[in-house]
Amino acid sequence: xxxxxxxxxxxxxxxxxxxxxxxxxxxxxxxxxxxxxxxxxxxxxxxxxxxxxxxxxxxxxxxxxxxxxxxxxxxxxxxxxxxxxxxxxxxxxxxxxxxxxxxxxxxxxxxxxxxxxxxxxxxxxxxxxxxxxxxxxxxxxxxxxxxxxxxxxxxxxxxxxxxxxxxxxxxxxxxxxxxxxxxxxxxxxxxxxxxxxxxxxxxxxxxxxxxxxxxxxxxxxxxxxxxxxxxxxxxxxxxxxxxxxxxxxxxxxxxxxxxxxxxxxxxxxxxxxxxxxxxxxxxxxxxxxxxxxxxxxxxxxxxxxxxxxxxxxxxxxxxxxxxxxxxxxxxxxxxxxxxxxxxxxxxxxxxxxxxxxxxxxxxxxxxxxxxxxxxx
Amino acid sequence: xxxxxxxxxxxxxxxxxxxxxxxxxxxxxxxxxxxxxxxxxxxxxxxxxxxxxxxxxxxxxxxxxxxxxxxxxxxxxxxxxxxxxxxxxxxxxxxxxxxxxxxxxxxxxxxxxxxxxxxxxxxxxxxxxxxxxxxxxxxxxxxxxxxxxxxxxxxxxxxxxxxxxxxxxxxxxxxxxxxxxxxxxxxxxxxxxxxxxxxxxxxxxxxxxxxxxxxxxxxxxxxxxxxxxxxxxxxxxxxxxxxxxxxxxxxxxxxxxxxxxxxxxxxxxxxxxxxxxxxxxxxxxxxxxxxxxxxxxxxxxxxxxxxxxxxxxxxxxxxxxxxxxxxxxxxxxxxxxxxxxxxxxxxxxxxxxxxxxxxxxxxxxxxxxxxxxxxxxxxxxxxxxxxxxxxxxxxxxxxxxxxxxxxxxxxxxxxxxxxxxxxxxxxxxxxxxxxxxxxxxxxxxxxxxxxxxxxxxxxxxxxxxxxxxx
Numbered sequence: 001x002x003x004x005x006x007x008x009x010x011x012x013x014x015x016x017x018x019x020x021x022x023x024x025x026x027x028x029x030x031x032x033x034x035x036x037x038x039x040x041x042x043x044x045x046x047x048x049x050x051x052x053x054x055x056x057x058x059x060x061x062x063x064x065x066x067x068x069x070x071x072x073x074x075x076x077x078x079x080x081x082x083x084x085x086x087x088x089x090x091x092x093x094x095x096x097x098x099x100x101x102x103x104x105x106x107x108x109x110x111x112x113x114x115x116x117x118x119x120x121x122x123x124x125x126x127x128x129x130x131x132x133x134x135x136x137x138x139x140x141x142x143x144x145x146x147x148x149x150x151x152x153x154x155x156x157x158x159x160x161x162x163x164x165x166x167x168x169x170x171x172x173x174x175x176x177x178x179x180x181x182x183x184x185x186x187x188x189x190x191x192x193x194x195x196x197x198x199x200x201x202x203x204x205x206x207x208x209x210x211x212x213x214x215x216x217x218x219x220x221x222x223x224x225x226x227x228x229x230x231x232x233x234x235x236x237x238x239x240x241x242x243x244x245x246x247x248x249x250x251x252x253x254x255x256x257x258x259x260x261x262x263x264x265x266x267x268x269x270x271x272x273x274x275x276x277x278x279x280x281x282x283x284x285x286x287x288x289x290x291x292x293x294x295x296x297x298x299x300x301x302x303x304x305x306x307x308x309x310x311x312x313x314x315x316x317x318x319x320x321x322x323x324x325x326x327x328x329x330x331x332x333x334x335x336x337x338x339x340x341x342x343x344x345x346x347x348x349x350x351x352x353x354x355x356x357x358x359x360x361x362x363x364x365x366x367x368x369x370x371x372x373x374x375x376x
Numbered sequence: 377x378x379x380x381x382x383x384x385x386x387x388x389x390x391x392x393x394x395x396x397x398x399x400x401x402x403x404x405x406x407x408x409x410x411x412x413x414x415x416x417x418x419x420x421x422x423x424x425x426x427x428x429x430x431x432x433x434x435x436x437x438x439x440x441x442x443x444x445x446x447x448x449x450x451x452x453x454x455x456x457x458x459x460x461x462x463x464x465x466x467x468x469x470x471x472x473x474x475x476x477x478x479x480x481x482x483x484x485x486x487x488x489x490x491x492x493x494x495x496x497x498x499x500x501x502x503x504x505x506x507x508x509x510x511x512x513x514x515x516x517x518x519x520x521x522x523x524x525x526x527x528x529x530x531x532x533x534x535x536x537x538x539x540x541x542x543x544x545x546x547x548x549x550x551x552x553x554x555x556x557x558x559x560x561x562x563x564x565x566x567x568x569x570x571x572x573x574x575x576x577x578x579x580x581x582x583x584x585x586x587x588x589x590x591x592x593x594x595x596x597x598x599x600x601x602x603x604x605x606x607x608x609x610x611x612x613x614x615x616x617x618x619x620x621x622x623x624x625x626x627x628x629x630x631x632x633x634x635x636x637x638x639x640x641x642x643x644x645x646x647x648x649x650x651x652x653x654x655x656x657x658x659x660x661x662x663x664x665x666x667x668x669x670x671x672x673x674x675x676x677x678x679x680x681x682x683x684x685x686x687x688x689x690x691x692x693x694x695x696x697x698x699x700x701x702x703x704x705x706x707x708x709x710x711x712x713x714x715x716x717x718x719x720x721x722x723x724x725x726x727x728x729x730x731x732x733x734x735x736x737x738x739x740x741x742x743x744x745x746x747x748x749x750x751x752x753x754x755x756x757x758x759x760x761x762x763x764x765x766x767x768x769x770x771x772x773x774x775x776x777x778x779x780x781x782x783x784x785x786x787x788x789x790x791x792x793x794x795x796x797x798x799x800x801x802x803x804x805x806x807x808x809x810x811x812x813x814x815x816x817x818x819x820x821x822x823x824x825x826x827x828x829x830x831x832x833x834x835x836x837x838x839x840x841x842x843x844x845x846x
Contacts, residue, residue: 064627090627096657101616101650108620108634111605112555114627116620135610136617144598144606145589146813180814204816236819283819 041227046216048190049079052197053117055229057087060115063201064091066102067119067156076121077157077216103129103154107136110152110206117201120156123172123210137206138181153200158186158210159253159304160352166340171305173252176208177282178309183235184282186210188256190220192279195233203235210281212253238285240292244274247362248292250315251302252278255353259302262358271366281311289315290323297328298365302358307335332361477687479731480711481701485760487768495710501775507548507705508770511540511763512781513788514564517573518736520792521580525594525740529800530580532594536561538735541705541762542667544568546730549712550635555621557605557614557636560595561667569602573791577799584845589813590805612638612645615664619651619725622660626723633661633719641672643686652693655725663715664695664727667702669734674747690727702730703762706769733760806845807833 043051057063064087069076071084071094084092095102099120106116120126126133137150159171177184183205187193193211200207225231241256242263251259256277263273274292278285293299299319301312312333319331337351363370452459482495489495499507518535525533536543543564550556556565563576575587579597582590587599588606598606608614618636625632642648643666655662666686670677683689690697696718700711708730715726733756737744744753770776811818811826818826833840 093658096650096653098646098650098653100646101654104613104616104647104651105620105623105654108557108614108617108622109624110620111617112621112624114620114624131610132613132616136608136613140606140608141815142813143588143591143596143608144813145587145591145809147587147598147600148606149816183815283821286821 041222041224042219043190043194043222043227044217044219045187045190045193045211046077046079048193048220048222049197049211049216050081050083052194052201053080053083054086056198056201057083057091059229060201061091062113063115063117064093064109065117065119066093066095066106068095068097068121070094070119075119077213079211079216080119099125099129100132103132104136106152107132107140107150110137110150111140111148115151115153115201117153117155120154122161122168122213123156123158124168124170126154126156126172133176133182133206133208134179138179140181141205142181149204150206151204153197153203153207153209155197155200155209155211157213157216159212160336160341160348161213163343163345163348164341165343169341171210171303171336172208173210173281173303174305174310174314176210177284177311177314179282181206182282183207183280184210185235185280186212186252187279188215188241188253188277189222191222191226192233192239192277194222194226195231196235196279199232199235202232207235210253215254215257218257233279236280236283236285238279238288239277240274240288241277242273242275244272244296246272246296247298247300247365248274248276248289248296249300249302249358249362250276250278250289250312252281252311253304255302255304258353258355259358261355262362265355265359266362269363269368271362271368273362278311284314284318286318286322290319293319293323294326297326298362299327300332300334300358300361300365302334302353304336304352307333307338310335329365329367332365334358334361471682472684473688476684477697477699479699479701480707481704482706482710483704483765483769485765487765487772489769495706497710497713499706499709501773503548504770504773505775507544507709508763508766508776509784510544510564510568511705511766512784513573514540514543514567515763516785516788517563517567517576517792520789520796521576522736522740524580524796529796530594532740533580534560534595534739535736536564538733538756538762539667539669539702540564541708541766542665542702542730542732545705545708546635546665546712549709550716551632552603553630553632554716555603555605555618555625555632555634557618557621557634558607559611559614559638559642559667560607560609561639562637563595563597566597566599566602566604569599569604571597571599571602571604572795574795574798575599577795578802581799581802582804583799583802584805585799585802586805589809591809591813612642612647612651614638615642615645615647615651616654618662618664619655619658619660622655622662622725623658626658626660631720633663633716635663635665635716637665637667639672640666640668640670640677640680640686641675642666643689644680649693652690652695652725652727656694659723660725661719661723662725663712663719664725665712666727666729667732668729669702669732671734671738671744671748673738673742674744676748685729685731687727687729695725695727697727697729699729699731702732703760703765705762705766732762735761804844808846 053065065080065083070080071089071092074081080092103118106118109116133154137152141149160169173184173186176182183203185196185200185207187196197209200209242260249259259275263275266273274296276289276292301315303311312335316331316333334353334357336353339351341351342348360370451461453462482493483489514536518537521533522535524530539561543562547565547568552569558565578585579588580594596607598604614636615638618634622634625634668686672680687697687699698711701707711728715728719726735753735757807829808826811822814822830846833846
């Protein structure tokens with residue numbers, strides 16, 4: 001019942017993360033409650049993605065979905081549930097196991113003018129197709145001088161899940177975002193998922209769309225505007241999830257939830273944190289980030305991926321280049337541990353940023369004394 | 377009866393392999409053997425049944441005694457993937473067939489039509505002469521542009537020498553609406569479709585008239601209006617892309633197919649296998665044309681694969697294939713013409729292996745005399761040249777002569793020297809083109825960088841080349 005209470009209290013629209021299991025169990029009760037509250041409708045990220053795909057496929061016959069298990073199995077994570085029945089096997093293709101093959105085919109179809117949505121079961125497997133993503137999709141418009149554009153979307157879960165080990169847990173945001181010609185998006189909430197996926201499908205350039213497996217089951221309130229089929233979020237604009245004045249915390253995907261929890265904890269200690277949900281890794285919304293840092297004078301970047309050459313490193317450089325004079329403290333960077341992801345639950349917990357890590361970093365940035373991190 | 381049940385049950389120690397063929401069972405005299413000895417004769421340990429007193433055998437049919445393990449009498453086995461006849465012989469399929477796949481040709485080496493040729497298409501004078509003229513043009517283009525690179529006027533060039541027939545004759549057999557995804561040794565397709573010598577030269581020099589806006593190395597031609605996708609350097613990436621294009625054509629029910637080319641080396645790439653498999657599974661109208669020219673830079677085909685060339689691989693994916701003499705323009709024309717018909721009508725992929733020889737070096741960065749004998753190169757250049765072979769046929773038909781040859785070659789040479797001169801003179805693309813086409817509309821950081829660069833060049837104009845406009 002606690003989940004429902006929390007939701008009512010936060011009806012003014014702050015996104016609230018509710019454990020997926022709890023929500024599923026309580027959903028029927030929530031429906032009943034919803035009739036009485038003025039809060040917006042709730043949608044899981046999974047439903048948001050499914051509805052976005054459905055609407056875009058309905059609106060444009062050139063859009064089609066391709067990937068392993070997307071059809072008969074309804075999607076490895078059930079994101080494409082119901083689409084095969086609705087649109088048929090011509091537009092929802094179950095592919096043989098060859099990422100290089102179906103990515104190449106998707107790019108070829110995009111060259112010709114169709115709008116493929118290529119699903120990777122996880123982005124770890126996209127490495128088997130990375131030549132097609134970079135050398136065929138990202139660079140073609142430039143190399144052909146505008147004669148071949150590639151309106152393709154590569155989507156799938158990215159980053160750590162739970163207990164899946166090194167080859168299933170890497171975050172690819174930094175890799176793809178370093179490549180000109182690609183656009184890289186990473187949604188957090190259901191509204192993000194809907195708006196950004198629609199924008200990605202409509203965009204004439206290749207877009208890498210990084211989802212998160214653990215967020216699929218999480219539920220968020222969505223406004224009526226977001227439920228409209230023409231809803232679209234701009235690519236390249238970050239969202240200020242929570243305003244603050246003492247320290248800026250940037251994050252994307254699952255880490256936004258952690259950052260918001262950290263902000264709650266910091267608020268109790270009198271530190272008002274501004275949480276920025278990047279939404280778009282490339283192009284990075286440097287304007288919003290810098291404006292925020294100029295206001296708060298302190299920055300903590302949070303990401304799940306490996307630290308070296310990561311997203312946080314780029315944000316730090318951007319702030320140093322444009323807003324150095326405004327910084328009152330060194331930039332703090334929170335990232336995943338610099339090791340392949342271990343499997344054992346206790347080790348995995350230590351390899352991925354936790355809320356406490358963000359809280360400590362923010363306090364360091366605010367020159368508060370911080371107790372040493374607890375041993376494992 | 378309990379005994380009958382015992383006899384009919386599968387002996388658990390039944391050998392997995394029948395050591396003797398069924399013939400042994402039917403050999404004369406076998407029937408005379410007492411049943412307890414027949415098992416021995418068949419190389420099997422006798423079942424317990426035979427250790428029992430013989431009076432029980434008469435209650436069980438002979439079949440069960442001789443084949444106690446034959447539970448079902450079906451000749452076929454039913455597995456996912458369909459019915460398959462079973463065999464009781466352990467034998468491995470040979471890695472290669474008894475004979476290599478034969479190679480289709482129409483003309484012999486001296487340009488004579490073969491006696492019992494199956495060639496049925498009408499290639500009249502106009503078409504034949506056009507094909508021949510374009511082959512000569514391609515040949516001369518290669519010579520002159522290669523020389524220009526050697527003189528330092530171009531940074532790089534790659535010839536098609538020896539493969540003129542594949543280039544021109546295959547293009548002639550296609551329609552303009554067929555979408556072509558080349559590797560890089562197929563400029564002849566563009567030439568056939570109307571790309572001018574000036575347009576070729578502009579790309580080579582990367583000047584402002586280049587459709588590629590100076591973005592790519594020489595020979596990376598591309599032209600939307602000719603349905604020829606821009607050449608991309610990584611090997612074989614165009615193959616799955618071609619399947620994607622074919623799939624799109626199929627979805628839009630167009631009367632056209634995708635055609636993609638690769639070399640023998642390209643068939644080793646993972647993309648080759650993925651694309652053939654996918655094309656078959658999706659039933660897409662795509663023609664895969666492999667130019668098996670014997671060499672992948674310095675790797676001879678003996679080191680590239682151990683199969684019977686490339687044509688045999690089509691069957692592995694369920695694709696109809698053909699091997700054709702790539703130096704015989706008419707054979708190539710015939711094969712591609714029919715392949716296109718089948719592909720579009722039945723919406724299936726086709727694999728064509730065109731055997732040929734790469735007369736030139738891999739590119740201007742290569743000296744092939746380092747890894748193959750000069751005699752071999754000269755043999756193919758002089759005795760097995762596709763251009764001369766077609767010439768003999770065209771002349772024999774009375775459609776060509778020495779004067780026409782001289783006229784053509786002089787004309788082409790003059791044109792080539794002119795276009796090189798023109799292309800060299802033209803300015804390079806403006807600096808603004810550095811930032812365009814990264815995305816559909818430039819992102820804000822690119823707009824900013826372009827503005828900054830223009831400003832810097834303006835202020836420090838003495839430090840920047842004067843012939844590169846901003």
